[in-house]
Each structure stands twice: as C-alpha cells, then as structure tokens.
Amino acid sequence: MSTTDAATAPATSIDAPAPGPTPAPALADRASVVSGSTQDGPARRTFAWQIRFAVLCLVWGFSFLFIKVGTEGFAPLQVTLGRVAFGALVLLVFLVIKRERLPRSARTWGHLTVAAFLLNALPFSLFAYSELTIPSILASICNATSPLWGMALSVVALSEDRPTRRRVAGLGIGFLGVLTVLGAWQGFSGTDLTGTAMALGASLSYPIGWIYVRRTLARDKHSHLAMSSTQLLLATLQLAVVTALFTPMPTSFPLMPLLAVFALGALGTGVAFLLQYGMVAEVGPTTAQMVTYFIPVIATVSGVALLNEHLTWNTPLGALIVLAGAALTQSKPRTP
Numbered sequence: 001m002s003t004t005d006a007a008t009a010p011a012t013s014i015d016a017p018a019p020g021p022t023p024a025p026a027l028a029d030r031a032s033v034v035s036g037s038t039q040d041g042p043a044r045r046t047f048a049w050q051i052r053f054a055v056l057c058l059v060w061g062f063s064f065l066f067i068k069v070g071t072e073g074f075a076p077l078q079v080t081l082g083r084v085a086f087g088a089l090v091l092l093v094f095l096v097i098k099r100e101r102l103p104r105s106a107r108t109w110g111h112l113t114v115a116a117f118l119l120n121a122l123p124f125s126l127f128a129y130s131e132l133t134i135p136s137i138l139a140s141i142c143n144a145t146s147p148l149w150g151m152a153l154s155v156v157a158l159s160e161d162r163p164t165r166r167r168v169a170g171l172g173i174g175f176l177g178v179l180t181v182l183g184a185w186q187g188f189s190g191t192d193l194t195g196t197a198m199a200l201g202a203s204l205s206y207p208i209g210w211i212y213v214r215r216t217l218a219r220d221k222h223s224h225l226a227m228s229s230t231q232l233l234l235a236t237l238q239l240a241v242v243t244a245l246f247t248p249m250p251t252s253f254p255l256m257p258l259l260a261v262f263a264l265g266a267l268g269t270g271v272a273f274l275l276q277y278g279m280v281a282e283v284g285p286t287t288a289q290m291v292t293y294f295i296p297v298i299a300t301v302s303g304v305a306l307l308n309e310h311l312t313w314n315t316p317l318g319a320l321i322v323l324a325g326a327a328l329t330q331s332k333p334r335t336p
Contacts, residue, residue: 049282052275056291059272061298064136064143066264067128068307073257075247076128081239082261083269084120088232090270095229102230103222111216112231113238118209120235121242126202133195135309140299141181141319142199144292147326148174150207167329174325181318224277232269289330293323 070079095102103109131139151167178200182191220227280288296319303309 049279052279056272056275057294057298059267061295062302063264063268064140064299065302066260068131068136069260070257071128071131073254074250077125077243077247079128079261080124081243083124083265084232084235084239086262086265087269088236090266091229091232095225100223100226102226108220113234115209115213116231116234117238118205121238123202123205126198130195130198133192135303137300137303137309139199140296141322143203144296144322146203146206147329149204151329153207153211170325170328174322177318177321177325180314180321183314228273
C-alpha cells in the first residue's frame with residue numbers, strides 16, 4: 001500500500017505497508033493500512049478484484065499530481081485539510097449506509113488521535129509542502145521508501161521482527177536507489193533538498209504510525225470502516241485548528257485546484273480505502289499491497305505527460321532500484 005493514502009485506516013493488525021499519498025491507511029495519501037485474515041488463493045479470486053486493483057493504482061498514482069495542482073490554488077495546509085475532510089465525508093456516508101457506529105471507547109479515540117497525526121495530518125502536510133519545490137515524480141518516489149523505513153524501524157521497535165540478510169540487503173539497495181534518484185554523484189545539484197527531506201520525512205511518518213497502531217490498537221474489535229472514519233475525523237479536526245491558526249482564508253476558489261483537492265480526498269483517501277479493503281478481503285494482503293509498486297510508475301507518467309515535469313535517466317533507474325529494495329525487504333524466503 002502507499003503512502004500515500006494507504007495510510008488512512010488503522011487495521012486491527014498491521015501486516016503490510018502502504019504507499020502512503022499510506023496506506024498503508026497507507027494512510028498513507030501513502031497511507032489505508034489494512035490487513036485481512038484471508039490468504040491469497042485462487043478459490044476466492046474473481047475478475048472484479050483486478051479492476052479494483054487497476055483503479056486503486058490509478059487513484060493513488062494520480063494523487064501526487066492532484067497535490068501539485070491543488071497547491072497551485074491553495075496553501076499546502078488547506079490542500080491537506082480538504083483532503084482529509086472529503087475523505088472522512090465519503091467514509092461517514094458508507095458508515096451510515098452500513099449502519100455502523102463510531103468507537104465509543106475513550107482509549108480508542110485517544111490512540112486514534114495519535115494515529116491521525118502520524119498517518120494523515122503530518123505526512124499529508126509534508127507532501128503538500130514538498131511539492132511546492134520538488135516535482136510530483138520525486139515526491140512519489142520518496143513515498144515508495146516507506147517500506148524501507150518500516151523495515152529499519154520494525155527491527156528496533158517490534159521484537160518479533162528480526163533482521164535477515166534478505167531484509168538488510170533490500171534496505172541497502174533501496175537507499176542506494178534514493179541516492180541514484182537524487183543524483184548524489186553530482187552533489188545533488190538541481191534538487192531542492194528541503195522539499196526532498198519533507199517528502200522523505202512524510203514517508204518515514206507512515207511506518208512510525210503503523211508501529212504505534214500495531215502496539216496500541218492491534219486487538220481493537222471495531223471495524224476497519226469505523227476506525228478509519230474516526231481517524232480521518234480526528235485528522236480533519238487537527239488540521240482545521242492548525243490551518244486556521246497559520247493560514248489565511250482563501251480569497252478565491254479556482255476550479256481546477258478545487259477539483260484536484262476533492263479528487264485527492266474523496267477518491268484517493270475515501271473511495272480508495274473501500275476498494276482496498278474489499279480487495280484485501282478477496283485476494284489477501286500480499287496481493288493487495290502490490291499496488292505500492294505501481295504508484296511511482298503512474299505518478300511518473302502523469303507528471304511528465306500532464307505537468308510537463310522533466311525526467312532524467314537517473315530518476316526512473318533510481319525508482320526501479322528503490323522498488324526492488326522495498327520488495328526485497330517485504331519478501332519472505334520460500335519454505336521447502
């Protein structure tokens with residue numbers, strides 16, 4: 001899952017990272033972090049999941065373009081506020097349709113407040129600010145480093161996760177890819193280091209949030225939909241306060257940026273969670289998390305084709321190395 005919006009929803013157990021724009025709740029977005037007990041298997045797979053998979057790749061892949069367009073008309077905090085508000089609205093509508101309730105436990109709301117900050121308010125804001133100075137392509141590649149950060153942190157924070165040669169190799173390969181993307185041999189010339197650091201910081205925030213959720217809410221009995229709705233409501237409240245304090249009211253509402261923010265929230269944060277949750281239930285988390293590896297590809301194509309962003313040879317090469325390293329950290333050795 002991404003980071004991008006894959007990091008929207010905390011699951012009752014966190015098994016797979018998300019992209020972010022995380023999902024991982026993904027959210028991560030990327031950020032809905034969801035996991036299901038259903039294992040990957042042909043018995044329950046239908047053609048419908050492939051359509052959902054393709055739609056999810058497109059929605060999350062275009063999220064970085066939506067951020068870039070949104071910041072052309074609104075302040076970064078306003079883009080992020082609209083993102084979580086529209087996403088929360090979508091989930092609340094489905095919550096009412098399914099006749100589910102928000103959690104009542106003060107403990108759950110307290111932990112979700114922290115999760116909302118780490119998985120939504122903070123990374124979404126950092127990505128929005130980063131895209132003021134870096135291309136959407138670079139932001140999407142930074143988002144793809146979330147599994148690398150997650151592996152490194154889980155070794156320290158989660159006693160059940162032990163480093164293996166495969167994971168350590170994947171971590172090293174992944175960060176070699178980051179250096180390739182940034183053109184380290186050229187002294188990072190032409191790259192805004194502040195914006196890049198913000199995007200990398202956003203991708204780091206997702207696994208910190210996943211680990212927190214795993215430690216505090218792993219046994220919570222509420223549904224994914226109820227937890228995600230609550231988390232986005234809390235993120236909306238947090239951002240509403242911060243935005244009111246530090247950002248003046250917009251004097252106009254240009255159509256294209258407004259539509260971009262709406263799509264970013266309603267589709268990339270709201271509908272995407274529902275698509276991913278259904279896909280996890282049908283084909284299992286292993287297949288569902290493969291969305292993560294398509295996001296930079298779609299973000300790159302959309303950035304070049306629609307935003308006229310410049311693409312040098314080291315960017316796609318470095319992105320492939322990052323994704324290879326991330327895949328290696330998530331892979332498991334075959335059992336004989």
